[in-house]
Amino acid sequence: MNSLKYFMGAAIGAVALAALSLSASAQTIGFSQVGHESDWRTAFSKSMQDEAKKEGIDLKFSDANQKEEDQLKAVRSFISQKVDAIIIAPVVVTGWDQVLKEAKAANVPVFLVDRDVETSDKSLYVTRVAADFNLEGRLAGAWLAQALKGRGDIVELQGTVGSAPAIERKRGFDAVEALFPLIKIVKSQSGDFTTQGGKEVMESFIKATDGLKGIKAVWAHNDNMMLGAIQAMKEAGLKPGTDILTVSVDGVPDIFKAMIAGDANASVELRSDIGPDIYAVVKAYLAGKKDWPKWVVIPSDLHTIQDAAEVLKRKGG
Numbered sequence: 001m002n003s004l005k006y007f008m009g010a011a012i013g014a015v016a017l018a019a020l021s022l023s024a025s026a027q028t029i030g031f032s033q034v035g036h037e038s039d040w041r042t043a044f045s046k047s048m049q050d051e052a053k054k055e056g057i058d059l060k061f062s063d064a065n066q067k068e069e070d071q072l073k074a075v076r077s078f079i080s081q082k083v084d085a086i087i088i089a090p091v092v093v094t095g096w097d098q099v100l101k102e103a104k105a106a107n108v109p110v111f112l113v114d115r116d117v118e119t120s121d122k123s124l125y126v127t128r129v130a131a132d133f134n135l136e137g138r139l140a141g142a143w144l145a146q147a148l149k150g151r152g153d154i155v156e157l158q159g160t161v162g163s164a165p166a167i168e169r170k171r172g173f174d175a176v177e178a179l180f181p182l183i184k185i186v187k188s189q190s191g192d193f194t195t196q197g198g199k200e201v202m203e204s205f206i207k208a209t210d211g212l213k214g215i216k217a218v219w220a221h222n223d224n225m226m227l228g229a230i231q232a233m234k235e236a237g238l239k240p241g242t243d244i245l246t247v248s249v250d251g252v253p254d255i256f257k258a259m260i261a262g263d264a265n266a267s268v269e270l271r272s273d274i275g276p277d278i279y280a281v282v283k284a285y286l287a288g289k290k291d292w293p294k295w296v297v298i299p300s301d302l303h304t305i306q307d308a309a310e311v312l313k314r315k316g317g
């Protein structure tokens, strides 16, 4: 019994010592970010950078400009710099196994944030801190089904091909619409999560459907594509928000401004201020708490014109 007590005391002491020595010297963390394709992404990068400063973290930040090869290079460079931990927001789900194995072999723990990866070996990363993209698609789909009273043709602007939010938001939305046989997606294309992409794809939809004839709504995998689509619809003399309903994801300030102006209807908010949540997990891991669920879920919820002004105020817009 005494030896067990001695062992427990020594173990707790070791974790406390490790925590102390880690807090004494600044931790170096490498963060490979997707890019700067949307307002949500820019706000998320700011949260990661501001919180690192507050926490005294030496953050090595790399913007991959939506290119997976740039992310792989950044992660390899973090490994060779012997950082304490690596955080990755992966552009697409595939192609990660090899570099994750290299990080593991070098004893550098990897944390996923925001987007997911497909890997045969989940022990290659500690955990993923992220929202439920499938739920976001289902929330958007349920809101639209009731707004359309279960009937109507719609068009879809998809996110980056092969990315976790594009895959899961589509899956969630489609699962809900499958319950409403009179709701049909008649056009669907990727706008790569950008305002320009959303505008160009909507312009092509407008041409192909004789000015969105018979189309009742637009579903976009993010707000920036919707903001581009709204611009295209208005330039074509259409009335988004009234004749053509809109629902998208992110909850960025400009979509709430569009709601207040009557040009948009609903958005599912994806929290961007999650730097503190992510570093809390990484720091606890480095201080000795090694057992994490594979997914730490960040909540998402739907907003409409009913609370647009209130949310915009909360976001400082």
Ligand code: AHR
Residues within 6 Å of the ligand: 037, 038, 039, 040, 041, 114, 115, 165, 193, 221, 222, 223, 224, 249, 250, 270
């Ligand atoms: O991965 C999250 C998505 O990525 C956001 O919804 C979108 O705006 C961003 O580009």
